[in-house]
Amino acid sequence: MRFSIAAIGALTLGVCVACAQTNHTTSSPIDLPAVLRLAGARNLDVQIAREGLNEARANRQIALEQFIPSVTPGVTYHQRDGMAQAVPAGTVSDTHFQSYAPGGTVGAQVVLGDAIYQALAARQLVRASDQSLEAQREDSALSAAQAYFDLVKAKALADVIKEAVSISRAYQQELHQAVGAGIAFKGDELRVQTQTESCQISLRQALEQQRVAAVNLAQILHLDPTVDLVPQDADLVPLMLFPANAALHSLVQQALSSRPELKAGQALITAARDAKNGAVYGALVPSVGAQVFAGGLGGGHEGGPDNFGHSEDYLVGLGWRIGPGGLFDSGRIKANQARLAATQLGQTKLRDVVVSQVVAAVTRVQSLSDQITLAQRNLATASETLRLTRQRKQYGVGIVLEDILAQQALTQAHSDYVTAVAEHNKAQYGLNKAVGGPPDASVTRPQ
Numbered sequence: 001m002r003f004s005i006a007a008i009g010a011l012t013l014g015v016c017v018a019c020a021q022t023n024h025t026t027s028s029p030i031d032l033p034a035v036l037r038l039a040g041a042r043n044l045d046v047q048i049a050r051e052g053l054n055e056a057r058a059n060r061q062i063a064l065e066q067f068i069p070s071v072t073p074g075v076t077y078h079q080r081d082g083m084a085q086a087v088p089a090g091t092v093s094d095t096h097f098q099s100y101a102p103g104g105t106v107g108a109q110v111v112l113g114d115a116i117y118q119a120l121a122a123r124q125l126v127r128a129s130d131q132s133l134e135a136q137r138e139d140s141a142l143s144a145a146q147a148y149f150d151l152v153k154a155k156a157l158a159d160v161i162k163e164a165v166s167i168s169r170a171y172q173q174e175l176h177q178a179v180g181a182g183i184a185f186k187g188d189e190l191r192v193q194t195q196t197e198s199c200q201i202s203l204r205q206a207l208e209q210q211r212v213a214a215v216n217l218a219q220i221l222h223l224d225p226t227v228d229l230v231p232q233d234a235d236l237v238p239l240m241l242f243p244a245n246a247a248l249h250s251l252v253q254q255a256l257s258s259r260p261e262l263k264a265g266q267a268l269i270t271a272a273r274d275a276k277n278g279a280v281y282g283a284l285v286p287s288v289g290a291q292v293f294a295g296g297l298g299g300g301h302e303g304g305p306d307n308f309g310h311s312e313d314y315l316v317g318l319g320w321r322i323g324p325g326g327l328f329d330s331g332r333i334k335a336n337q338a339r340l341a342a343t344q345l346g347q348t349k350l351r352d353v354v355v356s357q358v359v360a361a362v363t364r365v366q367s368l369s370d371q372i373t374l375a376q377r378n379l380a381t382a383s384e385t386l387r388l389t390r391q392r393k394q395y396g397v398g399i400v401l402e403d404i405l406a407q408q409a410l411t412q413a414h415s416d417y418v419t420a421v422a423e424h425n426k427a428q429y430g431l432n433k434a435v436g437g438p439p440d441a442s443v444t445r446p447q
Contacts, residue, residue: 039144056129066115069108103295113285117278124271131264141439153422258436382413
C-alpha cells in the first residue's frame, strides 16, 4: 500500500511533463481551494445568476417608483366663439363673443392598489433571486469540485498505469536476458512484451482522459482551455466533510432549513400571494389623480374691449377602475390564484427532491467509504501476491503467466482504490450540496 502510493507520487512529474510535451501546451498547477474560489468568481452560470439578481433589484426599484405620481405636463390654448347660454336664465343666444385661455396644465396620478402590492411582490422576487444566486454558487462549486476530483483521478490512474508499464518493461528485460542466455522461452518474452505494449496503449488513453478532464475543469472555471491544469495534490486520499455514520434525520432537517432553493421557493410563494392579493384587494384601493392649470383667461363681446387676466384651476379626484385590471376582474383573480397554487405545489415537490437527494447522497457516502476499505484490502493482497509470485519465480517454480496475472491484478487493485477514493471525495461534496453546506467547505483528511 505505501509502496504503491509512493510510486504514484514519484511518477507524477514525469507524467505531467510527458503530457505537456505531447500536446505542446502550458501546464498550470491548481488545487481544490483555488478551484472552489474560482467557481464562485468566474463561473459563467454564477455571473448569469448575479445579473438576474441585479434585474430583480431594478424591477423592485421600478415598483417603488409607482408611488411617485406620474406627471403629465402640457400646453393648452382654449378659445370660444359664437353662441352662449345665459346664466342663470339658461337661454341660448347669439352673443358674438370670444373667450380664450392660454396656459400650462400638469396632471398627476398614482394607482395606489397596484403600487402597494407590486412593491411587496417585487421585494420577495429580489429575495428569491438572491437565494437562486446562492443556489447557483453551490451548484457551480459542486461541479467544479467534482471536475477537480475527476482530474485528480485521471492523473492518478495514469500514474498507476505508468507504474505498470515500468514493472512490465523491467520483467520483459529480465526475460530478454534469460532468452539470450538460453534459459528462458522466447514465447514468454513475447507474451510479456504484449503485456507491456497493452499497458502503453492504456497509458496513452489515460493521458488523454487526464487532458480531457483538465479541459472540462477549465470550462467550468471559465479559464483558458489551452492551458493544461495539473492538480497539485501528489496523491489521492479520502477527504472528510461528513462521517460515514452521520445521522440521516439531522442531515435532512439541515437541508430543509438551509437549502437556498427552498428559501427561494418560499419567497416565490410569498410573491405569488402578494400578486393574488393585489388582484383581489388592490382594486379596492382608489387611484389618486390631480390636475393643475395655470395661465390666463381673456375675451369679450365682438367689437368690445378684450379683457385678459391670470387664471388657475385645481382638480383632485379619487377613482376606481371597473372591469379588466380593476374591480370584478374575475379572470385576473383566478389566474393569480392558480399561479399561487402551482407555486405552492412546486415547493412541495422541491422539498421531496431535497429529501431524496440527501438520502441518496448519504447512501453513496456510506457505500464508497466501505468500498475504500475493501479496495485497500484488495490492494494489499494484490501487492503481496505479486511479491510472492516474483519470489517463487526466482526459485524456478513459477511461470510467466502467473507473473503477468499478478501484475494485472495489482494494476486493477490500484485503479479500483483510486476510483473509490475519487468517487468518495465527490460524494462528500455532493452530500455537502444536498444539505445546503457552504460552497467552500473545508475538508479534513482522516488519520
